[in-house]
Amino acid sequence: MSLQVRSQVSLKPFNSFGVDVQARLFAEAHSDADVREALAYGLEHKVPVLVIGGGSNLLLTADIDSLVLRMATRGIRVLSDEGSKVVIEAEAGEPWHPFVQHTLGLGLSGLENLSLIPGTVGAAPMQNIGAYGVEIKDVFAGLTALDRQSGELRDFTLQECNFAYRDSLFKQEPGRWLILRVRFTLDRAEHLHLEYGPVRQRLTEQGIEHPTASDVSQAICSIRNEKLPDPAVLGNAGSFFKNPLVSSALAARLKGEYPDLVAYAQPDGQMKLAAGWLIERAGWKGFREADAGVHKLQALVLVNYGGATGLQLLSLAQRIQKDIFERFHVDLEMEPNRY
Numbered sequence: 001m002s003l004q005v006r007s008q009v010s011l012k013p014f015n016s017f018g019v020d021v022q023a024r025l026f027a028e029a030h031s032d033a034d035v036r037e038a039l040a041y042g043l044e045h046k047v048p049v050l051v052i053g054g055g056s057n058l059l060l061t062a063d064i065d066s067l068v069l070r071m072a073t074r075g076i077r078v079l080s081d082e083g084s085k086v087v088i089e090a091e092a093g094e095p096w097h098p099f100v101q102h103t104l105g106l107g108l109s110g111l112e113n114l115s116l117i118p119g120t121v122g123a124a125p126m127q128n129i130g131a132y133g134v135e136i137k138d139v140f141a142g143l144t145a146l147d148r149q150s151g152e153l154r155d156f157t158l159q160e161c162n163f164a165y166r167d168s169l170f171k172q173e174p175g176r177w178l179i180l181r182v183r184f185t186l187d188r189a190e191h192l193h194l195e196y197g198p199v200r201q202r203l204t205e206q207g208i209e210h211p212t213a214s215d216v217s218q219a220i221c222s223i224r225n226e227k228l229p230d231p232a233v234l235g236n237a238g239s240f241f242k243n244p245l246v247s248s249a250l251a252a253r254l255k256g257e258y259p260d261l262v263a264y265a266q267p268d269g270q271m272k273l274a275a276g277w278l279i280e281r282a283g284w285k286g287f288r289e290a291d292a293g294v295h296k297l298q299a300l301v302l303v304n305y306g307g308a309t310g311l312q313l314l315s316l317a318q319r320i321q322k323d324i325f326e327r328f329h330v331d332l333e334m335e336p337n338r339y
Contacts, residue, residue: 003027003037005067014070015055016118018235019310025067029093030074032180035146038069039178050339051178053120054095056237057127059336061310071122076102079183087141089183092122096129100217108186109213110139113193116224118231118238122179126170127335128163132220133196137163141183148176165272166242166335192216198223227298235304236295240317241275241332254328275332276300278324292316314338 009026012018025047029035042049048066052058055070073093080087086108090099096119100111113134117124125143128136140163143156154177162169170177190213194200202219203211211219229236251271255261258281262274279285280299287294291308293316295301302313321332 003029003034003041005038005041009068011055011060011064011068014052014068015058015060016231016235016237017059017304017308017310017313018231018306019060019304019308019313021060021310022063023068024063024065026070027067028070028072030072032073032146034073035069035071035178035180036151038067039148039151042067053092053123054118056118056231057123057336059237059310059313059334059338061314061338064339071120073122073180075181078106084188086186086188087183088186089181090121091181092120092179094121095119096121096124103184103186104214104217107188109188109190109192110134110184110186112213112217113196113199113220115217116221121182125161125163125168125179125182127166128168130166132199133193135163135165137161139184139186141185143179143182145170145177145179148178153180165245228301229295229298229303234295235306235308236301237336239275239300240302240335241279241300241320242335243272243275244278244330244332245270245272246330247271250329254330273330278328278330278332279320282320282323282327284320284323287316289316294320310338 005025005027007025009023010020011023012020027038029038039049049069050064050066051069051071053071071093073091075091076094077089078086079089088103097116099121100115103111113132114129117129117131124136140158145154145156147154192211199219202223203215208215228238248269248271251263262277264272266272276299284294285299286296290312291305292312293303293305295303302317304313317334324330324332
């Protein structure tokens, strides 16, 4: 067996919160064969297999009594090039931001608004990652996944993935599908999305009147670096809560009480509220209890100041949820997967 399985491994280096819990067993997959070996090992030894990527969407609250399989597969390839449209495929273990930069280096646009998002390519479709007006579904060309129930490979189209706001089929059927590689349709002609958030303003401040996709990427990187802490310095999982969807009636009532409420109309008539605004308005921004806290510059980010446990971070998140519901009658949903 080529797969190297280790016992009692600390997962601190493998989750961006930096929570120190132990995995009963740990292995890294560098190929499809490694993936199948790990799943076979789990069946043979009657131990569950927990698949992780970059660990940037995990909140670990206890030791993991499983075989933790970290996807470390690498490879990027152009599948088709029709001049203006290019389909490019990446293995699940490719780090997301370097992949985005690689596509920009090839002169391809489409992923620039998703720059500097932590994690891996394989994790990106799980929650249909999005930022600054662009989501994975907007550039998605397909993916290949292993059905853990049947052992068969399946190629998914855009429609089959059931993408929604921070959601997909792969979240709706947890533990069934193991994403192996993902395909994207990118453009040589630039169709830039500049209207969401402070992107255009940042470009103007930089004196850029006719931006390229790379200019947009650099602007978004600078914005994110100012707003979000580096997990290598301060443990965090990025945005901890989803922006809640509420009825237009509730949004109107809240707007009447709080004129500065941040809300965006949705195609289905609902309103998307800015979770960060709600949390900051409730006074949680900068809160700290022991080593668990809310970031001083971005209320949407929970942080580990060094020694926080996953349970302490979870308790803080639940207190915030309770307070937001009591104040605004809005339910906040946590983004990270909890184990």
